[in-house]
Amino acid sequence: xxxxxxxxxxxxxxxxxxxxxxxxxxxxxxxxxxxxxxxxxxxxxxxxxxxxxxxxxxxxxxxxxxxxxxxxxxxxxxxxxxxxxxxxxxxxxxxxxxxxxxxxxxxxxxxxxxxxxxxxxxxxxxxxxxxxxxxxxxxxxxxxxxxxxxxxxxxxxxxxxxxxxxxxxxxxxxxxxxxxxxxxxxxxxxxx
Numbered sequence: 402x403x404x405x406x407x408x409x410x411x412x413x414x415x416x417x418x419x420x421x422x423x424x425x426x427x428x429x430x431x432x433x434x435x436x437x438x439x440x441x442x443x444x445x446x447x448x449x450x451x452x453x454x455x456x457x458x459x460x461x462x463x464x465x466x467x468x469x470x471x472x473x474x475x476x477x478x479x480x481x482x483x484x485x486x487x488x489x490x491x492x493x494x495x496x497x498x499x500x501x502x503x504x505x506x507x508x509x510x511x512x513x514x515x516x517x518x519x520x521x522x523x524x525x526x527x528x529x530x531x532x533x534x535x536x537x538x539x540x541x542x543x544x545x546x547x548x549x550x551x552x553x554x555x556x557x558x559x560x561x562x563x564x565x566x567x568x569x570x571x572x573x574x575x576x577x578x579x580x581x582x583x584x585x586x587x588x589x590x591x592x593x
Contacts, residue, residue, distance in 0.1 A: 410517030411497030413548045417521055418489040420541050421528035425451070426482045428535055433476065437534040438588050439527075444534050448476050448485075451527045455488045458520035461506045462495035464513075492520065518552040521545065526586055529579075546579045553585050560586075 425448065433445040442450060452475040457467035475481055495501065496517050506513045525541045532539035560566040567587020572580050580590035 408544060408548055409497070410502045410514060410521060411493060413521055413545050414496050414517070414524065415493045416542045417524045417528075417545045418493050420539070420545070421524050422486045422489050424528045424532050424537065424539055425485045427537065428482075428531060432535045435534050438530045438592075442530075444531065445474075445476050446472075447527060447530060447534070448481075449474055451523065451531075452476075452481075452485060452488065454520060454523045454527075455485070455492045458516070458523075459488075459492050459495040461516050461520075462492075462498065462501045462513075464504070464506050467507065489524070492524075496520070515552065515556065518549060519556070522549055522553060522586075525549065526583065526588070529583065530588075541579060543578065546582055550578065550582060553582055557585055 428444060428448065433443070433448075435444045437444055437447045439447055449472050453469060453472045457469060460467050475484065502514045502517050504513055505511060506516050525545055528541070529539045557566055557569070561568070566585070570584040570587060570589045572584045572590065576584070576590070583590040
């Protein structure tokens with residue numbers, strides 16, 4: 402296998418989607434009102450946020466414009482689990498297209514690979530949030546975690562300033578790479 406640092410965003414997103422889609426698909430309707438590790442979101446709101454991220458970052462892969470001004474309730478009707486799986490597939494396709502991670506993209510003119518890493522992080526961390534909220538375990542593929550580690554450290558100051566990440570959480574020396582990544586985002590990976 403190639404070095405994780407050399408893996409393309411599309412490949413990492415394919416792996417992350419393979420991990421996240423079953424978590425989303427396993428959310429019971431009875432759990433939609435449950436709290437999540439994201440204090441501002443219950444499970445329904447977090448699912449809708451994640452849907453919006455997955456849809457909007459498809460446009461960003463194509464150097465288009467994202468619109469986060471509204472978050473539609475995509476969980477309101479039947480078939481939302483299948484719809485999420487389909488949108489996650491489109492996200493993978495968008496970031497696997499030639500040129501997707503080259504140049505800059507988005508309103509802030511960030512490097513496309515950084516923007517791709519942002520959606521990779523959201524998909525991975527929010528899958529953990531949803532699993533935790535619904536009493537399930539979640540461990541992403543180590544290649545995804547390795548592909549994110551350096552980028553998350555680089556984006557952490559900007560993300561904290563924007564209120565996207567909380568303050569980093571201390572973790573013990575025996576913390577896994579994923580636990581360390583969660584801690585950088587302000588999540589306590591061992592809290593119950």
